[in-house]
Amino acid sequence: MQVTVTVNGQEVTRDVEPRTLLVHFIRDDLLMRGTHWGCDTSNCGACTVWVDDEPVKSCTYLAVQADGKSITTVEGLEKNGELDPIQKGFMECHGLQCGYCTPGMMMVGRALLDKNPHPSEAEIREGISGNICRCTGYKNIVASIQWAAEHPVSTEASEVTA
Amino acid sequence: MQTPAPVDYAKATSVAHAIELLQQLGDEARPIAGGHSLLPMMKLRLAAPEALVDLNDIPELQGVRIEGDHIVVGAMTKHRDILESAILHEHYPIFREAEHVIADPIVRNRGTIGGSACQADPAADLSAVGSALRGTAVIQGPGGTREVPLREFHDGPYMTVLEPTEVLVALKYPIRPGAGSAYEKVERRHGDWGVATAGVFVVVRDGVVADCGIGNAAVGAEHYCSPGAEDALIGQPATEESFAAAAKVAGEQCNPSADQRGPVDYKRHLTTELTLRALRRAAAASQGA
Ligand SMILES: Cc1cc2nc3c(=O)[nH]c(=O)nc-3n(C[C@H](O)[C@H](O)[C@H](O)COP(=O)(O)OP(=O)(O)OC[C@H]3O[C@@H](n4cnc5c(N)ncnc54)[C@H](O)[C@@H]3O)c2cc1C
Ligand code: FES
Ligand code: FES
Numbered sequence: 001m002q003v004t005v006t007v008n009g010q011e012v013t014r015d016v017e018p019r020t021l022l023v024h025f026i027r028d029d030l031l032m033r034g035t036h037w038g039c040d041t042s043n044c045g046a047c048t049v050w051v052d053d054e055p056v057k058s059c060t061y062l063a064v065q066a067d068g069k070s071i072t073t074v075e076g077l078e079k080n081g082e083l084d085p086i087q088k089g090f091m092e093c094h095g096l097q098c099g100y101c102t103p104g105m106m107m108v109g110r111a112l113l114d115k116n117p118h119p120s121e122a123e124i125r126e127g128i129s130g131n132i133c134r135c136t137g138y139k140n141i142v143a144s145i146q147w148a149a150e151h152p153v154s155t156e157a158s159e160v161t162a
Numbered sequence: 163m164q165t166p167a168p169v170d171y172a173k174a175t176s177v178a179h180a181i182e183l184l185q186q187l188g189d190e191a192r193p194i195a196g197g198h199s200l201l202p203m204m205k206l207r208l209a210a211p212e213a214l215v216d217l218n219d220i221p222e223l224q225g226v227r228i229e230g231d232h233i234v235v236g237a238m239t240k241h242r243d244i245l246e247s248a249i250l251h252e253h254y255p256i257f258r259e260a261e262h263v264i265a266d267p268i269v270r271n272r273g274t275i276g277g278s279a280c281q282a283d284p285a286a287d288l289s290a291v292g293s294a295l296r297g298t299a300v301i302q303g304p305g306g307t308r309e310v311p312l313r314e315f316h317d318g319p320y321m322t323v324l325e326p327t328e329v330l331v332a333l334k335y336p337i338r339p340g341a342g343s344a345y346e347k348v349e350r351r352h353g354d355w356g357v358a359t360a361g362v363f364v365v366v367r368d369g370v371v372a373d374c375g376i377g378n379a380a381v382g383a384e385h386y387c388s389p390g391a392e393d394a395l396i397g398q399p400a401t402e403e404s405f406a407a408a409a410k411v412a413g414e415q416c417n418p419s420a421d422q423r424g425p426v427d428y429k430r431h432l433t434t435e436l437t438l439r440a441l442r443r444a445a446a447a448s449q450g451a
Pocket of ligand 2: 036037038039040041042043044045046047048057058059060
C-alpha cells in the first residue's frame with residue numbers, strides 16, 4: 001500500500017506492506033535510526049515518536065495508519081543546528097548512560113513540557129512511566145527534564161513566562 | 163525481529179462501512195482500535211488475522227456524552243480522553259482513578275475503551291468498572307443494533323458475545339444521583355496490569371446502603387463482578403462492619419489463579435482489602451464527606 005507521511009517536516013511516499021510497524025518503517029525504509037526498538041511487548045517506550053504531535057509507541061502502530069499524518073522523531077528535535085533544551089538537559093545532567101532509552105525519553109519529555117511547562121517531579125515520573133531505562137535509575141532523566149523546563153528556548157518568549 | 167504475519171488492511175469511514183468490510187473480508191478479518199492489545203499479539207504471532215478493519219477514522223465512535231439518564235462513551239474513546247473527561251469525573255470519579263493506573267501515558271494515547279472491552283483480558287480495569295456500574299454494551303451488526311448488559315458481554319477470558327461482523331459502538335452507564343465511586347488496584351510496578359483490583363459505586367441514603375455495584379479485575383471474578391458481595395451490602399448500615407463483611411465475600415467468591423503476580427491466597431487477601439478500601443471511600447463520597 002502507498003503511504004504518504006510528513007516526517008520531521010518533509011513529505012515522503014513509500015510502498016509498504018500493511019503489516020509493517022511504524023518503527024520498522026522509520027528505521028528500515030527511511031533509514032532514520034534515531035528511533036530505537038527495544039521490546040516485543042509494547043512496554044519499553046524506546047520507539048516513542050509523535051504522530052500529529054502526540055507520543056505513540058511506534059512499534060504498536062502500523063505504518064499504513066500514519067498515512068496523511070505528520071511524524072516527529074528524535075532527529076526532528078534539533079532546530080536550525082540548535083539542540084532542543086530537552087537534548088541539552090540530557091547532556092547537562094548526564095541523563096543517559098548506554099543511550100538506548102534516550103530517544104524515547106526525550107520525545108516524551110519534550111511532549112510533557114509542551115503541555116505542562118513546569119511539571120512537578122511526580123508529574124515527570126508519571127510522564128516517563130511508559131519508558132524503561134536499564135541504566136540510570138531515572139534520577140538523572142528526571143533532572144534532565146527539569147533542566148529543560150528551567151531553560152526553555154530564549155527566542156520562544158511565550159514558553160518562558162510561567 | 164518480531165513482525166506481524168502478512169495482513170490486509172482497510173480503513174472504515176463509518177460503522178456501516180466497517181460492518182460491510184468485515185462481511186466482505188470474511189471470518190478472519192478483525193477490527194483494529196488502538197491496536198495496543200491486538201498488535202502486540204500479532205507481533206508475537208498469538209494472533210494472525212487475515213485482514214484488519216481500522217476503526218480510528220469513524221467520528222461517530224468517539225467521545226463522551228450524556229443521553230437522558232445515561233452517560234454514553236463511544237467505543238473508540240481513548241483512555242486519555244476518559245481520564246480527562248469532565249462528564250465522567252463529575253458522575254463517576256472511578257473512571258479517572260482507574261485510568262490513572264492503566265498502562266502509561268503513551269499507551270493511553272492509543273488504547274480505547276471499546277478495545278479494552280472486546281479484548282476481554284481478565285485483568286482489564288475498565289471491565290471491572292463497567293461491571294461495577296452495571297453498564298450496557300451497544301452493538302451494531304448487519305441486522306441492526308442490540309444492547310447487552312456488560313455483565314453478560316464477556317463469555318470468559320478473551321471471549322465476548324460479539325459476532326465476527328459486529329462492532330461494539332458504545333458503552334452506556336446509568337447516572338445515579340448521590341452515588342460515590344472509587345477504584346483500587348495493586349500492581350507490581352506503575353502501569354502494570356493489576357495483581358488484584360476493586361472498583362465500586364455506593365449510594366448511601368439515611369445511613370443505609372441503598373444501592374451498590376462491586377467489580378473486580380484480575381482475580382477471576384465471573385463477569386468482573388461480585389454479586390454476592392453486593393447482596394451482602396445492600397440494605398445494611400453504611401458502616402465499617404458492613405463494608406468489611408461485603409469485602410470478605412468478594413475475596414471468597416473470586417477465583418484467582420496463581421501466576422508470576424502471586425499465589426491464590428494473596429490475591430484473595432488483596433481482593434478483600436481493596437474492595438474494603440474502595441467501599442469506604444465511595445460511601446464517604448456518597449455521604450458528601
Ligand atoms: C504496555 C501495556 C500495558 C497495559 N496495561 C493495562 C492495564 O494496566 N490495564 C488495562 O486494563 N489495560 C492495559 N493495557 C491494555 C490497553 O488498555 C489496551 O489498549 C486495551 O486492552 C485494548 O484496546 P485497544 O483499543 O488497543 O484495542 P485493540 O488492540 O485494537 O483491539 C483489541 C481486540 O478488540 C477488538 N475490537 C477493538 N475494538 C472493537 C470494536 N469497537 N468492536 C469490535 N471489536 C473490537 C479487536 O478486533 C481486537 O480483537 C495495556 C497495554 C499495553 C500495551
Ligand atoms: S519497542 Fe516499542 S515499546 Fe518497546
Ligand atoms: S541509558 Fe541505558 S537504558 Fe536508559
